[in-house]
Amino acid sequence: MLPMTRRRVLLTAGAATAALAAAGCDGGDDSATTEDLSGNRTGAMPDFKAGTQFTATTPLTFSILYSNHADYPLNKDWLFWKELTKRTNVTLTTVAVPRSDYEQKRSLLIGAGDAPTIIPKTYRDQEIPFVSSGAILAVSDYLDLMPNFTTKIAKWNLGADLDTIRRTDGKFYVLPGVHEEVWTDYSVAMRTDVLDKLREPVPRTWDDVHDALAAMKSAYPATIPFSDRFGIPTPGGCLLSVISAAYNTAAGWDYQNAYWRPAQKKFVFTGAMDEYRNMLQFLNTLVRAGLMDREGFTQEDDAAIQKLATEKSFAICANAQSIVNDYRPALAKTHPEAKVAKIPQPAGPAGNVRRGGRLENGVMISSKARQSKDFVAMMQFIDWLWYSDEGEEFARWGVPGVTYTKTPAGEYRYLNGLDGTLPLQQKYGFFNGVFAYGGSTQLLESMFSEEEKEFQKAVNAKTTLPLAPPHPLTDEEQERATLWETPLKDFVAAASLQFILGQRDFAQWDAYLQELETKNMSAYIDLINEAYQRYAKDHG
Amino acid sequence: MVTVRTRSWSRPRSIADAERGRVFPVVNAVLLSIVVLVTVYPFATIVARSFSGEGEIRSGQVSVIPRGFNLTTYKLVMSDATFWVNYRNTVVYTVTATVVAMVLTTCYAYVLSKKNLKGRGALIGIAVFTMFFTGGLIPNYVLVTSLGLKNSVWAIALPNAINVFNLLVMKAFFESLPGDLEEAAAVDGLSTYGILLRIVLPLSKAVIATMVLFYSVTFWNSWFSAFLYMDRVDLFPVTVYLRNLIAGAATATSVGSSKDSLAQTAANIQAVTMVLTVLPIMLVYPFIQRYFVSGVMLGAVKG
Structure with a gap:
């Protein structure tokens, strides 16, 4: 890796250049920073390494754009803030923005040059409008300041994932949340008690799904067994995204015009693929046979849930939360004996595959931060809070002995009468969507129910479809x-x-x-x- | 005057007229009843939902009669400190902004109603210009920020202080007042301000009440200015709180893969918050309505 030609060389005498051996990057040129950062080291730890507790050598304050969740509104008295300052010597000042309109305010603040330095909750490709104006920092230039991040990239072999967010200059502008493994949540939920009654096995393939729905239809002719939700604003968004993976194409939420063909080493147009047509034909068969609700592709979620609750349908798309929060409470009122559960995404012509990346939404940094005296300390702080094992555990579970305790087997238990994530969020400010995401599979699953762990185990047996290589546009x-x-x-x-x-x-x-x-x-x-x-x- | 006219229209003059006279009230009543139903139904649903259980709402059992009656959601929402802080903000912002808006609009309108005023055309032009053109979001933001108004009530009150439509209605009203009255007052020794305060304003209660209602409803319902210029949760009005509760829950599912959408806000919590938010401003209507109808008519007819 000898990419020095493309760097802005601002070498001054004595500027140390540490080699970034850890970053197993294929495409980019994330080598050591060759810029002189000697004037930006206020508060920084000289020997900050992966696994070191970051504590600024002088008290520091950073501003952060904060997406305020309605279910756990920002509270400055949260233990999270106090403990964060205690551990890191850093105080965060928040610019609170309602989550409902976060993107709009972020664009406004960046456009007006008034943005806070740390800008989290940036989803895939949302950084593109800000790149050419130079308002946000090319963070890949400073990875040598982030040992925890680079260690995780190397350990979990995330180089190819990282390449997908690089822009034409080979750099990336968002520090994404990173997962150890692909995590797929959305799938089809079915009334398992009805399947049992009809002596139908839990479907493993989409053909099985067809048979199960047909059996339901013949037993209950007045129903349309599959009536979907999540159709607004993308018609059939969830269902198409789940089934398209089984056909090795992309549709619904996952639709993108270009689809990668690894064998031919080129992109093809997704909507014109034979696989895409086969998928449409299969769904058309279901609709024509009265097994799938025509309205299901565009109806309101509430309408779909009501059909499920009143036994006008038996199957619907779901994530882990919608089973617990929507379907079971609704069915409990109308049919207390009903059982509903997610089934692992059915396999299709492409085999037992799944789609998914291991990157999450992430953090942008205002370019002006580069000029500030405590720039290095800020990068170390971000590295610790979002990417170190301790930081991730802290953001998710809180303080040992106060919010949780860990059994010798490594299992987490709530303390102080906490009985779920919501009280943890509301009372203490942990497991906050702004700070807690990504991480190791063990940490991720530490908050799952047994049922969801079982589901994930089944899903993890699937082969993951290859990622598209980077193709950034000028x-x-x-x-x-x-x-x-x-x-x-x-x-x-x-x-x-x-x-x-x-x-x-x-x-x-x-x-x-x-x-x-x-x-x-x-x-x-x-x-x-x-x-x-x-x-x-x-x-x- | 209006009532006299109505009476003369409705008096039957021929058989055809007589039939029309019988038919019209019936059709009118039916049509208006439908309008009332269409208007009231969604609100009744929300009220019913606010008293119902989450499971009953999800399974579609609630229309206008609450099912699974409970008050726990009300207790839950009312025990949320942020909700009350934001509620108080809404009251403070609405009162302050309405007072500022009334003073400025009244003064501006009164001046514009004087036909002999030099540069009157230009002053009207400036006002009307802002009806059609704005500076745009970012320039406005930069302006308000560099004036140091951010995170204060003035960021909400000042940029929205003069609504040009309201200004023109008031101007039309002032123009309709007899000029002789003001001349007589001037002869008796009142200054310009004296005339405005002691003669014109007491005669303008109807239009003032209407404008107060217009402005206060607008400020009560508005969320965008506060969303733009407030950086702290304890400065948000309750409308921003409400919007986050409702729109936030809706966007979470549409993003699809966003993993922090874990807890979706329950439908009955949304309903309770909506009811509590609209209640005060709805209660204001019956008291102001008397002025409201005549105020709107005056502005419209004389304009």
């Missing part, structure tokens, strides 16, 4: 792509729904491809493939 390309992207995406979404619901015949598939062509499908895919090849050449 500003000018981005503008062109944006012009084409939305019309293509909207057209595919509308046509997919028509094919599924039978409003459009599959004999018209070629005509549909023609229409995509008039909307610049090929030009778009060429653009993406060029970007991929260019990046591979420059940084590969």
Whole structure:
């Protein structure tokens, strides 16, 4: 790895250059910082390493944009703040923004040059609008200040994941949350008691799902067994995202116009793939047979839950929380004997696979922070709180002896009458979406119910589909792509729904491809493939 | 005057008129009843939900009659300190902003109502210009911030102090007052301010009441200014609290993979918060309504 040519070289005599051996990065050039940081070391620890408790040598204050959750509104008396200051000698001043409109305020503050230095809760690609203006820091330039982060990247082999967030310059601008393993939450939930009654096994494949739904339909002809939710704003968002993985394509929430074909080493247009058409045909079969509710693709969540509760349907998409918070309470009022549970995502023509990355939303840093005297200490602080084992445990579980205790077997137990995550969030400010995410599988599962652990065990047996390689666009390309992207995406979404619901015949598939062509499908895919090849050449 | 006219219209003059006279009230009553139903139904649903159990709401059993009646949700919401802090803020912001807005709007409107005022056209032009063009979000934000108004009630009160529509209605009202009255007052030795305070304003109770209602409802319901200019939870008005509760819960599921959507706000908590938020401003209506109707009519007819 000899990427020194591309760096801004601001070497001054005596600037130490520590080699970043730990970062197992394939594409980028995250080598040691060659900039002179000697004026930015106020409060920094000289010997900060992975596993060291970060404590600033002088008291420091950093400003942070805070996404305020309605269920646990920001409280300055939380133990979290006190303990954080006690351990790190850092005080965080918050700019509180309602979570409902967080993105809007973040754009406003960055646009007005008034943003706090630490900007968490930035989801994938949300940083792109701020990159070219130079308002946010290319954090990959400073990874040598973050030993915990680089250690985790190396240990969990996250180089390829990290490559997916690199921009054309080979740098990345968000410090993402990192997971040890892929975690998939959404799947199909079914009335398992009805399956038992009909002597149907729990479906393992989508063909099994078809058979189970058919058995339900013949036993209860008045029902439409599968009536889905999560259809707003993306029609069929959840269902399409779950089933598309089994067909080795992408749809619903996961839909992106370009789909990576590892065998051919190129991107193809997702909505024109044969796999995509096969998936639509399968869903169309279900709809035509009266096994899947037509309204399910676009109805309100409440309507879908009510159908489930009143036994007008027996299957619905779900995550772990919706089972516990929505379906079971609703069914308890109407059919107390009912049992509903998530089934592992059914396998499909692509085999027993799943899709997923191991990166989470993450932290952006204002560029102006680079000039401040305590820049190095801030990077060390972020590294400790978000990426060290101790920091992650602290943000999630709190203080040992106060909020939790750990058994010798490594299991966590609540203390002080806490009986779930919500009291922990509301009373003490831990397990806060701003600070606690990602981490090791053990830590992640420490808060799961037994049922969810079982589910995860079944899901972890699946093969994970390969990640698409980086293909970042230049500003000018981005503008062109944006012009084409939305019309293509909207057209595919509308046509997919028509094919599924039978409003459009599959004999018209070629005509549909023609229409995509008039909307610049090929030009778009060429653009993406060029970007991929260019990046591979420059940084590969 | 209006009532006299109505009476003369409704008096039957021929058989056809007589039939129309019988038909109209019936159609009118039916139509208005439908409008009332459409307006009241959603609100009744919310009230019913606020007294119902979460499971009953989820399973679709609640329409306008509460099921699984309970008051625990009310107790829960009312025991939330943040809710009350934000509630108090709403009251403070609404009162302050309405007072500021009333003073400024009244003065501006009164001045504009004087036809002999030099530069009157330009002053009206400036006001109307802001109806059609704004500086945009970021310039406004930068302005308010650099004036040091951020995190204070003035960030809400000052930029929204003059609503041009309200200004024009008031101006029209002042223009409709007989000029002789003011001349007589001037002859008796009153200054311009004296005329405004002792003659014009006492005669303008109707329009003032209307404007107070317009402004206070707007400020009570508004959340955007506070969202832009307030950085601390203890400065938010209750509308921001409410919006976060409702919109936050809705966006959590649409993001799909966002993993902090773990606890979704229960439907009955949302309902209770909505009821508590709209209650005070709804209670104001019956008391102001008398002025409200005549105030709106005056502005409209004489304008």
